[in-house]
Amino acid sequence: MDILNALTAFLNFVFIPATAYGAQLALGALGVTLIYGILRFSNFAHGDTMALGTTVVILMTWGLQAAGIGLGPLPTALIALPFGIAVMAGVVLATDRMVYRFYRRKRAAPTILVIVSLGVMFVMNGITRFIIGVEDQVFADGARFVLTARQFRDLTGLDEGLAIRTTQVITLVTAVVVVGWLFWFLTRTRTGKSMRAFSDNEDLALLSGINPERVVAVTWIIAAALATIAGVLYGLDKSFKPFTYFQLLLPIFAAAIVGGLGSPLGAIAGGFVIAFSEVMVTYAWKKVVTYLLPESLAPEGLVQLMGTDYKFAVSFAILILVLLFLPTGLFKGKSV
Amino acid sequence: MKKMMTATAMVALMAGAATAQDVKIGILLGFTGPLESITPSMALGAELAIKEVNDSGKFALGTVTAVRSDSTCVDAAAATAAAERLVTSDKVAAIMGADCSGVTGAVLQNVARPNGVGMISPSATSPALSTAEDDGLFFRTAPSDARQGVVMTNVIMDRGFKTVALTYTNNDYGKGLADSFQAAFEAAGGKVTISVPHEDGKADYSAEVASLASAGGEVLVVAGYTDQGGKGIIQASLDSGAFDSFVLPDGMVGQQIATDLGASLNTSFGQYPGTDSKGAEVFQGLATAAGFDGTSAFAPESYDAAALIMMAMAAAGSTASRDWSTKVMDLANAPGEPILPGELGKALDLIAAGTDIDYVGATAVELIGAGESAGNYREVEFKDGEIVTVRFR
Numbered sequence: 001m002d003i004l005n006a007l008t009a010f011l012n013f014v015f016i017p018a019t020a021y022g023a024q025l026a027l028g029a030l031g032v033t034l035i036y037g038i039l040r041f042s043n044f045a046h047g048d049t050m051a052l053g054t055t056v057v058i059l060m061t062w063g064l065q066a067a068g069i070g071l072g073p074l075p076t077a078l079i080a081l082p083f084g085i086a087v088m089a090g091v092v093l094a095t096d097r098m099v100y101r102f103y104r105r106k107r108a109a110p111t112i113l114v115i116v117s118l119g120v121m122f123v124m125n126g127i128t129r130f131i132i133g134v135e136d137q138v139f140a141d142g143a144r145f146v147l148t149a150r151q152f153r154d155l156t157g158l159d160e161g162l163a164i165r166t167t168q169v170i171t172l173v174t175a176v177v178v179v180g181w182l183f184w185f186l187t188r189t190r191t192g193k194s195m196r197a198f199s200d201n202e203d204l205a206l207l208s209g210i211n212p213e214r215v216v217a218v219t220w221i222i223a224a225a226l227a228t229i230a231g232v233l234y235g236l237d238k239s240f241k242p243f244t245y246f247q248l249l250l251p252i253f254a255a256a257i258v259g260g261l262g263s264p265l266g267a268i269a270g271g272f273v274i275a276f277s278e279v280m281v282t283y284a285w286k287k288v289v290t291y292l293l294p295e296s297l298a299p300e301g302l303v304q305l306m307g308t309d310y311k312f313a314v315s316f317a318i319l320i321l322v323l324l325f326l327p328t329g330l331f332k333g334k335s336v
Numbered sequence: 337m338k339k340m341m342t343a344t345a346m347v348a349l350m351a352g353a354a355t356a357q358d359v360k361i362g363i364l365l366g367f368t369g370p371l372e373s374i375t376p377s378m379a380l381g382a383e384l385a386i387k388e389v390n391d392s393g394k395f396a397l398g399t400v401t402a403v404r405s406d407s408t409c410v411d412a413a414a415a416t417a418a419a420e421r422l423v424t425s426d427k428v429a430a431i432m433g434a435d436c437s438g439v440t441g442a443v444l445q446n447v448a449r450p451n452g453v454g455m456i457s458p459s460a461t462s463p464a465l466s467t468a469e470d471d472g473l474f475f476r477t478a479p480s481d482a483r484q485g486v487v488m489t490n491v492i493m494d495r496g497f498k499t500v501a502l503t504y505t506n507n508d509y510g511k512g513l514a515d516s517f518q519a520a521f522e523a524a525g526g527k528v529t530i531s532v533p534h535e536d537g538k539a540d541y542s543a544e545v546a547s548l549a550s551a552g553g554e555v556l557v558v559a560g561y562t563d564q565g566g567k568g569i570i571q572a573s574l575d576s577g578a579f580d581s582f583v584l585p586d587g588m589v590g591q592q593i594a595t596d597l598g599a600s601l602n603t604s605f606g607q608y609p610g611t612d613s614k615g616a617e618v619f620q621g622l623a624t625a626a627g628f629d630g631t632s633a634f635a636p637e638s639y640d641a642a643a644l645i646m647m648a649m650a651a652a653g654s655t656a657s658r659d660w661s662t663k664v665m666d667l668a669n670a671p672g673e674p675i676l677p678g679e680l681g682k683a684l685d686l687i688a689a690g691t692d693i694d695y696v697g698a699t700a701v702e703l704i705g706a707g708e709s710a711g712n713y714r715e716v717e718f719k720d721g722e723i724v725t726v727r728f729r
Contacts, residue, residue, distance in 0.1 A: 135592065238539075241563070247538060251540075279542050286551060288550070
């Protein structure tokens with residue numbers, strides 16, 4: 001019984017939250033890594049693309065809710081999601097046409113493009129706040145829990161509860177579907193192959209007749225879709241606040257770099273590494289240990305490796321270690 | 337030479353007379369950042385006092401105008417730059433602000449003292465500000481958190497809770513409140529199982545909640561901000577079943593969080609500065625008439641801060657900070673004719689007649705120590721998205 005209690009506490013407070021967070025980071029990191037691999041710059045506007053995409057979805061969700069359209073136990077935002085992706089695809093393509101294309105034609109250095117994306121970030125930052133404001137928006141509806149902590153306790157008779165939120169399940173399912181589709185697209189379709197060719201060697205790709213503008217456009221559309229999906233999933237799971245989305249940029253980049261910039265597989269691995277390290281290393285194991293050890297050995301202290309203040313230090317320490325020993329990341333991305 | 341000096345003095349006097357027609361008061365609050373959902377009501381509170389004084393037509397020093405500026409609440413450099421601009425380019429005679437403790441301390445040391453401009457903060461509550469060097473220029477209509485720590489201990493103890501887990505936002509305000517609360521709570525025989533800081537605006541609080549849950553406690557004290565990490569912590573705790581009841585101090589009590597979390601906060605409680613004095617009621621009436629929520633946290637304190645500044649200027653007959661700042665303590669405290677919100681015109685008459693006044697205002701202002709409010713608190717509970725006042729302490 002005690003072992004089960006310990007396991008439940010671990011699952012409830014460490015495994016499940018970290019998995020959901022990891023999936024959200026992975027989707028964000030995928031977008032960043034794709035842009036880096038194909039367009040060859042770090043897109044600082046990604047966090048705000050997520051925020052803007054989520055804004056569109058939230059507005060649409062409100063409209064649907066007002067019209068009485070819903071998905072029952074699932075959040076209404078899922079209906080609005082494709083619409084949000086379409087709008088964001090339009091927005092990023094327009095941004096590319098108005099801003100990035102100019103620098104691409106001039107073959108500007110990646111550092112210049114990074115600063116350009118910083119400018120785009122500020123503009124999107126402002127537009128998002130202009131449309132929806134700075135406040136917290138809650139747009140999740142439908143059933144909040146698949147299983148609440150109390151239900152679990154009543155069901156199993158354990159002391160510890162295990163809560164599984166609908167949004168956590170949706171996050172995981174969506175992440176798996178999206179990642180699966182993306183890999184199929186990149187490895188099996190003609191467009192996907194031309195994107196990988198363009199990423200490997202731009203000049204060779206051009207020589208073999210690949211249309212660069214088309215590759216760039218498809219990349220932007222996929223990145224917009226990934227950003228919107230990641231943003232909406234995150235917003236459903238926690239809540240939507242433009243400032244938090246801006247701050248999400250940091251762990252997302254950490255995830256992409258740890259995994260290896262430009263490597264889609266690495267982005268996913270990196271997302272989970274960052275999420276799990278943030279929670280596991282700073283977790284106070286007191287509860288779990290108390291269940292596992294006989295009463296006489298029960299710990300007085302918190303059995304905490306380091307305070308939660310250090311959770312970012314942990315992820316960045318991992319980032320530095322990876323860069324020192326595997327400069328291209330866990331999955332052989334590009335190093336610049 | 338003598339002639340020239342006289343001429344210069346005359347020019348200076350005339351210039352003084354010309355600018356006296358327009359008295360500017362800077363309203364330095366975090367219109368963006370962690371407090372952005374309560375600062376609009378705070379600014380409106382201050383501007384309500386200014387409008388009242390102007391409409392009375394009895395403020396002899398000129399027309400008062402408010403200049404809003406953004407303290408960001410968290411970015412000391414940005415707040416300092418904003419305050420510097422208020423002082424040097426807008427030429428404000430006083431600052432109503434800043435809001436959060438960290439930026440208030442920075443503005444006090446970097447702008448107010450070097451330029452000799454007086455400031456009254458409506459909401460900076462860090463105990464550290466009680467002992468900060470201020471050249472007599474700094475006051476606050478908010479009480480120090482040393483006092484709130486004691487009040488919160490009483491609120492929790494009276495409900496029969498003896499062990500609590502504690503998390504605080506990692507800044508001057510959160511740390512100050514957490515420390516003073518922990519000291520008071522342990523002195524009263526309670527036990528704080530763990531004290532975990534959290535960073536604001538972060539994506540995920542699983543790690544903090546996991547540690548808090550592991551340490552355990554009957555209730556969770558969240559000394560954070562309602563728009564920020566504090567809400568994330570509560571949400572994550574509720575979702576994972578870690579805690580059901582929360583104690584929400586001043587930075588956490590807001591309509592937004594009550595609405596968002598609804599019935600799941602029904603066993604939670606908290607406290608924030610407030611009084612049951614007649615002034616509070618009058619102020620709410622005035623605020624409602626002016627179209628904003630007078631019960632919003634720190635809105636009454638903002639009204640009082642702005643009113644005190646103008647009363648002090650009138651009493652000193654000068655807009656120079658070194659003159660009016662000496663009058664603040666006299667006006668705020670007894671003895672004298674008590675002044676409630678909406679009676680600023682009457683107060684100006686009394687001041688002009690040389691009668692002593694005791695500014696009571698919307699929050700029963702009583703300044704103690706180095707010029708901070710003695711502190712009255714409103715104990716609240718949450719009921720299906722409504723904030724219900726239980727009693728006053």
